[in-house]
Amino acid sequence: MDKIQRNERLSVIIKTLCDNPNKVFTLGYFSEMFGSAKSTISEDLDLLQKTFKKNSMGNICTIAGASGGVKYIPSVSEMDVRETLEELAKELSHPDRILSGGFLYMLDIIYNPKWVNKVAMIFATKFSGLGIDCVITVETKGIPIAFATAQYLNVPLVIVRHNNEATDGASVNINYASGSAKKIQTMVLPMKSLKRNSKILFIDDFMKAGGTSKGIIELANQFDSKVVGIGVMIETGLPVKKLVGNYHSLMKLNTSEMQENNSIDIKPNI
């Protein structure tokens, strides 16, 4: 019987932890749930910790002390990152993806849970440990990736929009110059949606000149908040100098290649 009980406990613990990444559960929570001693739960967690480590499934992290407990921190190994990005580059290099005007079609990737979760997991691994309070993005195309990243980091998502809506309440508007199109655009963020003194992670699908990132940094300032990380899935090779310095991009796209030779040159940043 004991064997079955341990199996059952392990199953429930894994499911609970993995459904709630980065959320702390006390030992008491599980010991009450199963009617088991805390020392038994502790042994279970030891086992899980080893299994997760051995199989590169992320970390089961125990926190000592009275307010202690256990949480699951999702992470991917460098090898998995490399593999994912190489596979993604291959997928994005298909000639069918070139649209008239020399644009790259990628909606099927950035909206597909399969790819979105892989990309978001890479961002969560990269920016974990910065004490992020929320993930921010600008509508529309970056939303799924930003949402999935927020989910892995267990923080709220904040979406900046281009227009005000009545259902948002009082909002802060800023104008910013998109670095590539030299166009003035508006960013709107409802007052209620971002707490003062937040540490913010900005996630987006694409960066050309970095104008949007710069806008987000300025908008964050209006909320006495700070952008502590910027993650974009793809950056373009040109312009070489972006409007922001400290960002992390997963792939680099050579756009001139696409316009001149009708072929796609995209490479993982590894």
Next chain:
Amino acid sequence: MDKIQRNERLSVIIKTLCDNPNKVFTLGYFSEMFGSAKSTISEDLDLLQKTFKKNSMGNICTIAGASGGVKYIPSVSEMDVRETLEELAKELSHPDRILSGGFLYMLDIIYNPKWVNKVAMIFATKFSGLGIDCVITVETKGIPIAFATAQYLNVPLVIVRHNNEATDGASVNINYASGSAKKIQTMVLPMKSLKRNSKILFIDDFMKAGGTSKGIIELANQFDSKVVGIGVMIETGLPVKKLVGNYHSLMKLNTSEMQENNSIDIKPNI
């Protein structure tokens, strides 16, 4: 040793299945991974099936035959649905949420992974088994809920926008009348983003008169596709008669109450 091995196998299988809801894995996949006999994996799956059932963690479903395998189908019990919706109604009833103009502030709910996943899981449970090919939504506020629903159903997400973008390629535009504001709006969907003959699930955060749902049905027609389900988080009590008949809403909001008495009357649809 055998005991540890079984624990380890179970842990890896659960993590793999739960990270990939509704995706079929063959027994051979796991038997190769562990170097175990298929009969051993089969026993493991039996154990998991029982544990998942007993603890209401969704279903581990085995598919017989040569192309058979196993998949995890997320689902919530009726009791959990009731509990979630009652908690959500309480959260949404807080007087602080009333904005000037008699609107209800809910961005913190519909962008927060904690709530989004609960709501999406309810939709996934409700619409599982309809053979959905993709989840569709209209930018912006419904995107996180629609994305999470797509993730649980293991299908792509499609986002309809209000404006065309160069990076989307050739697109289909339709005009539709928003049923409440009597305003003509535009919906745009890139040709590449939806396959012909798709079975579509439309997910949104809010329904007033149902004009957007009606627009989505018309847009789907342009792609020879069919909306087989509509799920909205909140519908308003008025107008009583919506522009579409067959939809599933989780909660009902009495908006006149908010405008007249400055109080929030929202109730779960259970």
